[in-house]
Amino acid sequence: MSIETDIKQKKFRSPYQRMGLNLVYTSNWIQYQQMEIFREFDITSQQYNVLRILRGQHPNPIKVSDIADRMLDKNSNTSRLIDKLLLKKLVDRKSCPNDRRAVDVIITEEGLALLKDLDPEVEKWEDNMVGITPEEADLISSLLDKLRNSKNNN
Amino acid sequence: MSIETDIKQKKFRSPYQRMGLNLVYTSNWIQYQQMEIFREFDITSQQYNVLRILRGQHPNPIKVSDIADRMLDKNSNTSRLIDKLLLKKLVDRKSCPNDRRAVDVIITEEGLALLKDLDPEVEKWEDNMVGITPEEADLISSLLDKLRNSKNNN
DNA sequence: ATACATATAATGTTGAAACATGTATTTGTT
DNA sequence: AACAAATACATGTTTCAACATTATATGTAT
Structure with a gap:
């Protein structure tokens, strides 16, 4: 599902807004899934x-x-x-x-x-992110780095 | 700064791991910055x-x-x-x-x-993500969508 | 119509986060 | 040497999150 359907919001004011919401949403999603692994180990x-x-x-x-x-x-x-x-x-x-x-x-x-x-x-969980290639994962990483850098020196 | 220097970790076991950490780190970073805006409005x-x-x-x-x-x-x-x-x-x-x-x-x-x-x-905050282009923001969004989809049907 | 399952929200409780403050130690300055 | 400032960590307090439970209403099957 796209972020649009996940949070049931059809329009965003900019690509930046949609990306920001998607980022927070996806991070919550990752952390929740991993929490279920950690829970077994208390x-x-x-x-x-x-x-x-x-x-x-x-x-x-x-x-x-x-x-x-x-x-x-x-x-x-x-x-x-x-x-x-x-x-x-x-x-x-x-x-x-x-x-x-x-x-x-x-x-x-x-x-x-x-x-x-x-x-x-x-x-096992990490290696199952099969929807994207390793190259795409690297691409995301470098874009996120660029994103944070652009605002560090405000 | 790259995620490597931000969390002072030189090596990652896979591009997926690095991306996952980067995603959570960047989401925390976004939320913390926005919190400072919200705080003025209680x-x-x-x-x-x-x-x-x-x-x-x-x-x-x-x-x-x-x-x-x-x-x-x-x-x-x-x-x-x-x-x-x-x-x-x-x-x-x-x-x-x-x-x-x-x-x-x-x-x-x-x-x-x-x-x-x-x-x-x-x-104002959103529009100041000047380090990446709108096209790159869209790219991140679509890659995150793909990432979540790959694991929804486990 | 009744019993039972499901849906919806509120509440109770426990533990953690957020934020400020306190205390000891070290470092720098005069 | 004396004092001020900075550093490192711990602790107090208030609020919030997490999770389970409860209360009520609705839907469904018999």
Whole structure:
């Protein structure tokens, strides 16, 4: 279905408006589908995002602020996200020796194991975006980059 | 900046993964920017979404369930959104005569006036996506449509 | 006509997001 | 050395989202 039928709106004031609505709609759609995968593993998509960042650094620790920098949602409360992950023993946290304001976070073996179970599910989902070619996916990525750049320097 | 530098991730397992992350990241980015416009008018982006749907029907009423169908976020609690809009006198609500389970919602003059003030701000923002051409915006829209379609029939 | 399923919306509850504030530590300046 | 400013994180509070449940009305089959 086109965005027109999905949100039952026939006319848009510009290609930009239609694209903007389509982008937000499609992002919600992606996140909702992925949430159903994450739910079986009792984590949220934000927590998954943090775990992936931590795995990217493993076995090195990473500071809370650096995690926040890398997150998709720049406005999330990283402290509390890590609290939740700590409760589930998926991460460890300790004061950073070089800078005692900072806190080093590291993924546990348990966290790595969870990702290892979860990854095939997520990858299966990703690889099933068969409606578009890899080249088209790259095209979307580069257009989105251009889109954001055009407005960064306002 | 590219998504690589924005989320500081150098490698992706596939063009699809990179596109998915880019899509969610860009949607968050759009919504955050627009939120700053809405904030001056004391509404949320979800409430704005509802108001626009209601204006699209004006002067006809529309049922709560039909509003939910047209929203960008299909999982929002439309009843409570309308409660909030009612408090601000931006909408009216009355039982539907044909079906007493249903509730007819209609935008008020005050609601229309708010949108009239708000529209130029949103349009100014939309029209400033100068990094991409209208043709490219259309291209993104059609690729996103294709993307969602490929997975609707799983 | 009755029973049962479905549709529609509101509500209750729990947990998370949003936003501001607080506290400790570090860095920079004079 | 003393002070101001910046940084890093945690916490408090209020609002909102997510999910399940309830209440009422409508449709359908017997």
